[in-house]
Amino acid sequence: EAQVTQNPRYLITVTGKKLTVTCSQNMNHEYMSWYRQDPGLGLRQIYYSMNVEVTDKGDVPEGYKVSRKEKRNFPLILESPSPNQTSLYFCASSITSDGVNSPLHFGNGTRLTVT
Amino acid sequence: AQRVTQPEKLLSVFKGAPVELKCNYSYSGSPELFWYVQYSRQRLQLLLRHISRESIKGFTADLNKGETSFHLKKPFAQEEDSAMYYCALRSKGGSNYKLTFGKGTLLTVNP
Numbered sequence A: 001e002a003q004v005t006q007n008p009r010y011l012i013t014v015t016g017k018k019l020t021v022t023c024s025q026n027m028n029h030e031y032m033s034w035y036r037q038d039p040g041l042g043l044r045q046i047y048y049s050m051n052v053e054v055t056d057k058g059d060v061p062e063g064y065k066v067s068r069k070e071k072r073n074f075p076l077i078l079e080s081p082s083p084n085q086t087s088l089y090f091c092a093s094s095i096t097s098d099g100v101n102s103p104l105h106f107g108n109g110t111r112l113t114v115t
Numbered sequence B: 001a002q003r004v005t006q007p008e009k010l011l012s013v014f015k016g017a018p019v020e021l022k023c024n025y026s027y028s029g030s031p032e033l034f035w036y037v038q039y040s041r042q043r044l045q046l047l048l049r050h051i052s053r054e055s056i057k058g059f060t061a062d063l064n065k066g067e068t069s070f071h072l073k074k075p076f077a078q079e080e081d082s083a084m085y086y087c088a089l090r091s092k093g094g095s096n097y098k099l100t101f102g103k104g105t106l107l108t109v110n111p
Helices: none
Strands: A004-007 A010-013 A019-025 A031-038 A042-051 A054-057 A076-078 A087-094 A110-114 B003-005 B010-014 B019-021 B024-026 B032-038 B045-049 B072-074 B083-093 B096-101 B105-110
Touching (some): A004 A087, A019 A087, A019 A110, A031 B096, B019 B105
Parallel strands (some): A010 A110, B010 B105
Antiparallel strands (some): A031 A042, A087 A110, B003 B024, B019 B072, B032 B045, B032 B083, B083 B096
16 A cells, blocks of 8 residues: 555653654655644744755754655654654655655654653 | 635534535635544545546535635535535645645534
8 A cells, every 4th residue: 555654653752762653664755845734823834855865954844853764764853852843744745856746755653752 | 925815713503404614715825725624533634636527525615716716515515524624725825735624623512
């Protein structure tokens, strides 16, 4: 089944403890992106990747890192999480970054709580 | 900068009533617009896109460039339509065809 898989689904951690949220897609998509969803703010883009080894900042990149060593994986890294990073995170991918036939496919989300 | 506005956070209708979820955008280029839906405890899914001019689950949306709107409509709402709906605009900034989302409208269809 074609899908975007995020792990874990739920994560509770403490301030300053490094964590990684994994994202994997099996559709050979070039474009991948991370969003965070907060009440009243909707979805905001954190980072995106056009292809392997090509990543760039979205609207709210502070406090996050990403890597794209393989086409299928796009992990989100929080080196030193803080409570304001408590949020619902979505990974998404599309065939390419352009074109009208490239809708985003979303993962199930990761609910992160930082205490 | 591009912006997507969904003026209603909450919308409640009765089953069988018409429903319209409003979306307005601002963007200097040629917009590409989408509606995404998120059912309870599920991932976001693409509902429809303006380029396709399609009807999905009875929903339609027409791009009105004069009014810069892309309202989502359904003539007869069903209980299973209850969900969060996001309007999104795809714009190009450098090499990033970014999706900018509105803040969402929570639709509740009452029996």
